Amino acid sequence: MTTWAYAEQILYVDLTRRTARVESTPTALKRGYIGGAGFVASLLAEAPSAREAGAATRVALATGPLSDAMAGRLAMGAAAGGRTVFSSMGGRMAAARKGSGYDAVVIATGSTVPRDLA
DSSP: OOTTSOOSEEEEEETTTTEEEEEEOOHHHHHHSOSHHHHHHHHHHTSOOTTSTTOOEEEEEEOOTTOOSSOOEEEEEEEETTEEEEEEEESHHHHHHHTTTOSEEEEEEOOSSOOOOO
């Protein structure tokens, strides 16, 4: 892990299909939405409207380029039922998430029952 930088990839997890994929972090995202909170807002905004039939519930977790191996802020957001909520927290969780090698993790499900990838 390089501190003070981007990991250059985003992990997308679909619990309904039980799949995961990795995509490169778009340059436009890095330039237009600095930091984890901006990433979360952008990633949730690109989701289909929660009011659409069969729309997925999405949760996004992200850190910015200034989070490092010791500390930082973890931004979190969720979109479901036509509502979007945001939060953030400090401490080791941001460092642990950044250490995973992804700029963000986006988890989606269309299910109303708990799911896992197993």
